[in-house]
Amino acid sequence: MRWRFAVALGAIFTAVGGWYWQSGSSNGVDFVRATAAFEAFDDENFGGLSGYDTDGQARYLLTDRGYLYTASDGVISGVVLRGQNGKPLAPKYRDSEGLAVLGNGAVAISFEGKHRVALYDSLSGVMLDDVPPLAESFARLGSNSGLEALAVGPTGELVAISERSGASTRPYPVFVFEGAAWRRTSIPRHGAFLPVGADFGPDGRLYVLERDYLLSGFRSRIRRFDWRGGEPVGEEILLQTRFGRHGNLEGIAVFEEGGERFIEMVSDNNFLPIQASEIVRYRLKTP
Secondary structure, three states: OHHHHHHHHHHHHHHHHHHHHHHOOOOOEEEEEEEOOOOOOOOOOOOEEEEEEOOOEEEEEEEEOOEEEEEEEOOOEEEEEEEOOOOEEEHOOOOOOEEEEEEEEEEEEEEOOEEEEEEOOOOOOOEEEEOOOOOOOOHHEEOOOOOOEEEEEEOOEEEEOOOOOOOOOOOEEEEEEOOOOOEEEEOOOOOEEEEEEEEEOOOOOOEEEEEEEEEEHHHHHHEEEEEOOOEEEEEEEEEEEEOOOOOOOOEEEEEOOOOEEEEEEEOOOHHHHHOEEEEEEEEEOOO
16 A cells, blocks of 8 residues: 555656646747846845836846835945935835836836835935825735836836736736826736736837746746737737746846847845845847
8 A cells, every 4th residue: 555655646746846847938038147136235125126127227126125226337326215204114115016217317116015106216215206096996905915016118107017816817907007097907817927027128018027936936927918009918928937947036127238138037035045136137039
């Protein structure tokens, strides 16, 4: 009887192991490198990276504890996010998650807990303006499953994506702010992946970074959507990693450099020594 149990257990581990190693795929991207995120930078508040963006000159990194860092020409500096009164945000208001660069030193940041989007000065960390919330919809978001992803669209609209949809077959809510009020649309939900980051590429399309977790680690997926009439359509899966291929990737930036297009993602180390803060780069293949 024991040997039958051992054989059955071995078959289960073989099947799971085979699925684990073959569960990754790529379509349209090539891995370039994964490097430590500013390893020599000594700041106890640097970690828990949740948002990432670039304007072509500098890279912006957001932590989930209300700190914003700017890296340019090998120099990195950080500021704590502050209210318009100049005081640092209270702990219950500083679960900052999504980041989008607006230009002229301004950035948009989305928050969980007290679900909202606000504009900040990237040099001082002081809030410039509060974006009026979509009160009823934002209030229904879970305390730790709110506006995780944020991007600025081709015509300057803000696009925020909720981390949860409320059911495994229900589409993820997408909120679009076009200058006066939010409106709601959605993207399809497939499997256990949850949206954690978003960006619009130079091609005007929406790139959504998603995350899944199992005991063996994290896996990531990137989906790309055409953006037509302010709606995400034409879904395409560019990358799906196997568990453990990278860390807890949360922020994403899509940009052009040296005539090529790249996707960079940052990992959240959860301020744990066993996890790393990394910048992972993939190259978009030319059609």
